[in-house]
Amino acid sequence: MKTIFKVVALTLVATAAIGTATIDRSWAAGAKDKPAQGKLLGDKDYQWNANGGEKDEAEHLKPDPVNGRDVYEVCAACHLPEGWGQTDGTFPQLAGQHPKVIIKQLADIRALNRDNPTMYPFALPDQIGGPQAIADVAAYIQKLKMNPEPGVGDGKDLEHGKKLYKDNCVRCHGEHGEGNNDKYYPRLEGQHYNYLIRQYQWIKEGKRRNANPDMVQQIKTFTDRDTKAVLDYVSRIKPPANLIGTKGWQNPDFQ
Amino acid sequence: MIVKKITLAALVLTGGMAAAPALAADGKALFADKGCTACHGEDAKTPLEPGYPRLAGQNADYMFNQMKDIKAGARANGLSVDTMKPILEDVTEPEMRALADYLGGLGPIVGKGDPAHAGRKLYMTKTCVACHGKDGAKPIMKTYPYLAGQDAAYLTRQATDIKTSTRKNGGTNTMQPVMHLVSDAELAAISEFLANVK
Numbered sequence: 229m230k231t232i233f234k235v236v237a238l239t240l241v242a243t244a245a246i247g248t249a250t251i252d253r254s255w256a257a258g259a260k261d262k263p264a265q266g267k268l269l270g271d272k273d274y275q276w277n278a279n280g281g282e283k284d285e286a287e288h289l290k291p292d293p294v295n296g297r298d299v300y301e302v303c304a305a306c307h308l309p310e311g312w313g314q315t316d317g318t319f320p321q322l323a324g325q326h327p328k329v330i331i332k333q334l335a336d337i338r339a340l341n342r343d344n345p346t347m348y349p350f351a352l353p354d355q356i357g358g359p360q361a362i363a364d365v366a367a368y369i370q371k372l373k374m375n376p377e378p379g380v381g382d383g384k385d386l387e388h389g390k391k392l393y394k395d396n397c398v399r400c401h402g403e404h405g406e407g408n409n410d411k412y413y414p415r416l417e418g419q420h421y422n423y424l425i426r427q428y429q430w431i432k433e434g435k436r437r438n439a440n441p442d443m444v445q446q447i448k449t450f451t452d453r454d455t456k457a458v459l460d461y462v463s464r465i466k467p468p469a470n471l472i473g474t475k476g477w478q479n480p481d482f483q
Numbered sequence: 484m485i486v487k488k489i490t491l492a493a494l495v496l497t498g499g500m501a502a503a504p505a506l507a508a509d510g511k512a513l514f515a516d517k518g519c520t521a522c523h524g525e526d527a528k529t530p531l532e533p534g535y536p537r538l539a540g541q542n543a544d545y546m547f548n549q550m551k552d553i554k555a556g557a558r559a560n561g562l563s564v565d566t567m568k569p570i571l572e573d574v575t576e577p578e579m580r581a582l583a584d585y586l587g588g589l590g591p592i593v594g595k596g597d598p599a600h601a602g603r604k605l606y607m608t609k610t611c612v613a614c615h616g617k618d619g620a621k622p623i624m625k626t627y628p629y630l631a632g633q634d635a636a637y638l639t640r641q642a643t644d645i646k647t648s649t650r651k652n653g654g655t656n657t658m659q660p661v662m663h664l665v666s667d668a669e670l671a672a673i674s675e676f677l678a679n680v681k
Contacts, residue, residue: 305613
């Protein structure tokens with residue numbers, strides 16, 4: 229009898245092992261309704277942003293910002309009611325981000341195309357809802373005014389950072405880090421420095437497997453000095469005045 | 484031969500599912516027979532010493548995973564290695580499942596925290612609430628633990644061990660990245676708040 233149970237255990241372990249071949253998803257154990265994982269950076273024929281599915285569906289729906297507020301409630305625990313994130317970079321600022329960027333990243337986290345254990349449960353349908361809810365929350369987030377005092381670097385190498393930004397980043401992320409909604413390029417201006425550092429590093433090392441291969445290539449030769457300088461510069465770019473909130477603003481939707 | 488074994492295993496597994504009520508009854512007997520009651524208490528909520536966890540009503544899937552991880556050595560903090568592991572060496576996985584289901588069935592864990600407690604504000608602002616739910620009584624995943632009414636010393640020990648990566652098993656990688664937000668003093672206040680959720 230004992231042997232049989234061992235075989236059961238082995239079978240279960242073996243099944244689990246197959247599931248973790250590419251990504252350790254032990255943290256996802258117990259999750260229901262997992263969408264199929266797409267191809268990732270490092271896989272053959274990986275194409276950035278070609279995973280379709282829910283993302284395509286969500287971005288063609290008419291968003292309901294009123295429902296977006298209700299959906300956002302679960303996000304507010306970490307990203308704060310204002311969407312300003314944590315200045316130390318533990319959680320990114322979401323306020324003012326492009327809807328298609330939010331939709332793509334949510335869909336990627338949900339499908340385990342972006343490995344983010346802390347965030348993962350919140351991207352699941354039973355927490356956040358289906359494609360309509362994703363479209364709604366993305367519309368709500370876009371309207372939030374941005375943090376006037378994001379976390380920044382030491383400010384010692386900004387001229388070097390500015391030059392690097394112009395030469396390497398402008399083509400996709402725009403003159404002042406405004407990003408591009410239609411191309412899923414995130415708004416970078418005013419994002420917390422430590423968050424930028426972390427994601428950039430993960431993109432560079434191949435750990436963030438939903439990354440754009442063009443960017444991986446672009447930053448391949450950047451030194452540590454380059455990295456700090458360019459991201460410090462980016463974190464200090466002031467977004468347009470009409471997108472910035474007032475210091476100490478509290479989101480009345482959650483008071 | 485392997486195929487045969489797996490088929491047999493599948494049959495046993497199916498049989499086990501159909502006989503779930505019988506397993507639940509076994510869980511109670513196992514809890515006494517395997518010696519669990521000595522430390523965790525006969526009712527599974529009056530542990531022998533501070534620092535030992537209350538188990539009654541905890542998420543069954545969470546407990547099942549912890550037992551597996553302790554037996555496998557994946558969870559190796561605190562008393563896991565010296566005290567729990569030798570006991571679990573003699574517990575099979577189906578028995579763990581029965582134990583977990585029995586203990587989980589002693590819930591539900593419910594209760595309200597003291598809104599004026601200093602730890603409550605920290606619990607809300609240090610992002611604990613996002614995963615463990617209001618007053619630690621509504622974890623968002625079945626693999627995440629309830630914290631409401633848990634032993635304060637146990638809560639502090641586990642959170643500290645996760646912070647320092649001394650405990651690294653299961654879902655701790657969801658929690659470790661936020662632990663730098665909490666100082667030791669803040670953690671003690673949060674634990675005390677949660678332990679007193681009634």
